[in-house]
Amino acid sequence: MSDRASATDAEGDPTGSVGSRNTSGTTDDTDPFMSVRNLRTYYDERTVLSRDPPVKAVDGVSFDVYDGETLGLVGESGCGKTTLGRTLVGLESATGGTVEAEGTDVTNLSGNEQREWQRRVGMVFQDPEESLNDRQTVGESIREPLDAHDWPFLPVAVEGLPDATVSGKAVTAADSVGNGDSATNGETDGRTDITVRVDPADHEVSVREKLPLSRDDVEVSVDRDSATVSVTVEKSKREIRRDRVFDLLDRVGLNEEHYYRYPHQFSGGQRQRVGIARALALEPEFLVLDEPVSALDVSVQARIINLLEEIQDELGLTYLFIAHDLAVVRHIADRVAVMYLGSIAELGPAESVYTDPSHPYTLSLLSAIPGSGSPWSGERVQLRGTPPSPRDPPEGCPFATRCPAKIRPDDPDLDEETWRALDELRVVFRTRSRAEFSTLETIKGLVGAEVDPESVEEAVDDLLGDRNLPSDARETVDEAVDLAVHGNDDEAAALLRDAFGSRCDEEHPEAYQRGEGWQSRCLRHEAEYRDAPETIDTRERGDGF
């Protein structure tokens, strides 16, 4: 608890996790499996020749993941959800922040510790076609992580013989005694593969059930005088690995003969089963599932979802389930995090978030689900445009440029439609300021000549032509247009922002608690404002127009 509090200080607010717990009810008051604090992952492609700012794919994210739960992660493409998942399992390196598991920051591991973390976590990718090597048989693909980690480690625990030394090829000492790959922080005795119980007369050997190894494959002799236990495993590692792959194939609903086939002989659903088997090979505790069913037909999708749920129950896995399909996430997730432009807009128990969304972005996403799958009963919220570039995120609330519930200043007094037109005009200027100008246009701008005046004027006319603007507002717009026409799109956007912006354009909202383990980053949660659903309902019904 103490380290959680200190980690949280980094960001200054208790993010998401405090007080929240696994809604499936298996853990109460336990430390989370994983605590993510102010995590940032940037892609910085700057070179001598290019001055592009870094892509802020994940930009200050904090949450906890609890043992045995499924945390859903939803958002539009480009919001950073895949990068976040990849960072958690060590496939991307974090630019800043921490990911703590059992008190260790796993973003900064090396050597054996890193290998051990990689063993404990796994990832299932969206496209089973891309994630499997076409020239490897399915069996080889699944076996690859076993080979890479030189599995099995066969840690041997000795009971009843203090300070025993374990000797023997292919085995390692369990971590109370030994070292190496099997160092496990002692968090689970499941990691002891072979247990030798020594009593004065005899010794008894047991082999962990899930291993494809039987008691008969192990020969043990005990030398009490020198306190040495020698263990000989008569089954080769190669055979053990092959049998492990057979077990995995069976577990995901395939069978032994599939071992020798190639991925192209499989259907999409079968390939995804192979991807799951491969992720399970090293007995991980945590899986990042990155759009695992998005490429599949609905009937196949349902079977894969059921399989994932079965495996989770059976093996006690913890899932981060990334998807853009909100209906799928609702079905599988205990809690859900809604991500927008590198940060988490809303996080809470899945049912609460789905039935009573607090953040205007969550609400917009839910209302966009086609057909009767949408839990939102009001008018469909039509989000304009696309998310801003993560290279150049807005200074205030990341969602402010598209928000249907954006707070408006009192002055000037405009209708919502006009506000949105002004917002859109600003987006136009911002987009133009980033666009590649032709050399001629750049020179024109430098010498103060007009750049493409027609298109500026047409855009303004298109957006504001039939709107009544008060004269001072109209003057501001004209001033901005004049700037833009002379190539100063940036300044034009800034001018509009200063004149027509609100708090939403200035502050990145902190996380407001909406209930137990439920938080949302929207200024509308402050008492002085109407909340987002009510605002949207009014505005979309037209009262606000």
Next chain:
Amino acid sequence: MSDRATDAGTDDTVTDGDAGTADTATGDDTIDVDPDALLRVEDLRTVFYTEREEIHAVDGVSFDVHEGETVGLVGESGSGKSVTARSILGLVDSPGAIEEGAIYYRGEDLTDDNWDAHRGDIAIVFQDPGGSLNPVYTVGNQIREALRIHQGLRGSEARERAVDLLEDVGIPDARRRVDEYPHQLSGGMQQRAVIAMALACDPDLLVCDEPTTALDVTIQAQILDLLGELQREENLAILFITHDMGVIEDATDRVNVIYAGEVVERGPTEDLFEDPAHPYTRALLQSIPGRTPPDEQLPTIEGEVPTPTGPATDCRFAPRCPAAFDACTTFHPRHQPIGAEGSDRTAACLLHDDTHDRTPADVYDGTDGFAVSGGLGGPNRSAGRDGTDDRDEAAGETPGSHESQTDGGERS
């Protein structure tokens, strides 16, 4: 078919002739298609010849599309829906060929090599907008090319029209965007540009083949909205092809469910969603995660869509159908009317064909084994239907029937 044919006047000969062909050829296609429809697909059969086998990708598909309406074609991958789209556009190339059937556009059979005459009347929007745009030409260039070919516009006139079209499809700052290359646009904007290109032909029928599948749900909502708007403004007819039942529910007036090259059920979208008649339609609807309570396992369909390699002699869904009985493996089901007379609903399922006896043990009790609970999409959907409650209750008593399906599912 006969009563419609007599109403049809000038189309008489064509219709009769074709009905005759259909009957003699296979004797099993009895879908009524309206001879006055803008597009009439009758008993379409598109076959692909590979070294090993003939694949009957589209195997006797009939449907129609009227002016100003949106008709859906929904099915899983491999069901033949995209081949149907390509057949309508005349885009089927070797080793595939349209072997039988007719595609009437305003009464003229396109399969009589009439595609060129109607090139601009039917336009298509594909799933992947990136693939439909040429990366080395600006968006404006590509629209202007379509305008030149289909409307004979050139020069500044074409440029103005291109800007207008981009504005029509909701691209902000169109005058600047018209000079941008496809990679400078986001996926949603690219799809808008593709729609603008399609509109440049001034079509009467827009075939949309999974137009929103590659897009985010928010952008999908924008595109669906745009299509609806264009339809209202231009009285466009839209043939909407997708695997997404939610999109079908939102976007279409009538729907055809296609399975293994055949339409298995068709009807007004709302009726079909409320009370699906074919076990496949029902299973498809139940597989959608949003319709099952989160703490329950999703109902699933056993097996995979088969590849039709020969003429149909039985029900192609029978091996996966929990309601199948003996006759299903020996008779090819014809379309039977569903619901009240004149309801425009049919399903090709022997459950709705009383001429086939079911052995007592196999009698369909309405449960069909898919439903775990909640039946057809939850209680809100069952309002106003007779017998629904019985079915839902009975269905609730047969849990676990999907267990074996999960395991045996895709084994080959």
